[in-house]
Amino acid sequence: MNLSDARLALRDARRVAVLTGAGISAESGIPTFRDAQTGHWARFKPEDLASPDAYYRYPALVWEWYAGRYRDVMAATPNAGHELLARLEREKGDGYFLATQNVDGLHARAGSERLVELHGNLTTARCEVCAHIDALPAPADFVPPPVCSRCGGRMRPNIVWFSEFLPEQALEAASDAFTAADVALIIGTSGVVYPAAGLAFETLERGGTVIEINPDETDLTPRLSFSLRETASRGLAALMDG
Structure with missing residues (x-):
């Protein structure tokens, strides 16, 4: 052909x-998934952050990383x-x-x-309790972790992680x-x-x-x-x- x-x-x-x-x-x-590991994040492998185990152990750190990626994609067109x-x-x-x-x-x-x-989608979060999905607020207003609008539960990034x-x-x-x-x-x-x-x-x-x-x-x-x-x-x- x-x-x-x-x-x-x-x-x-x-x-x-x-x-x-x-x-x-x-x-x-x-940036690609692995190219996103620059600056402060260069000391981590993506697998260190994008997994259920990482989120269970270090939820604030994982959310900090995803919040940065969220800001990047919202700045893009x-x-x-x-x-x-x-x-x-x-x-x-x-x-x-x-x-x-x-x-x-x-x-x-x-x-x-x-x-x-x-x-999944970086611009949304999924409730850990009821699985409801919410859009994240504007990057300037976003303070992780988000709270579910339906049940008040903590929300995780709405991303398919390693092992999922x-x-x-x-x-x-x-x-x-x-x-x-x-x-x-x-x-x-x-x-x-x-x-x-x-x-x-x-x-x-x-x-x-x-x-x-x-x-x-x-x-x-x-x-x-x-x-x-x-x-x-x-x-x-x-x-x-x-």
Whole structure:
């Protein structure tokens, strides 16, 4: 498959499923999970902070880290890649589905609606008592830990941590969409984090086309239909407007 074939496949597809990773948000200045370990936080591994055990032992420290990441994502804005996917959703309508591994909320802020956030969302918190989810207050007003608006319980970051399972309903919805997709787009993800990385193969196994957009070759590249060695925004522009 070449670029012209990929453009035609995407244009003619009735059902499109998209998976995004950290690469699409890098263009908005959002550091990757591990790149976020700078300054004061350089002495910690992400695994030291992003786990139920860490939160149980050091809740204030974990919240301090997540509060900093929350301020970072709220200072960022969606980029052309996010906006092009929101446009693709409008073009494909009910035949479109987006699953993201990112926790920054930028897809929704760009206008995407048919999406699931497989790893949670930094801009929300989940009650430890009743599981209610609340949006965090504006960064300037946020003093962790937040308190549940429903029951008054302490809230934790609404993030899927190491050793935790992905939300079952979100993963099932993603699996269904990729199984049914005529074309799947794999954008800005390393392809090493499962089960999300396995979604591409659900499309391939049903005879669909899988197009990767990534500046670097990944573990998935040799098995996919076509790969664009581009950033998310440039790759999507090449597919949609080229």
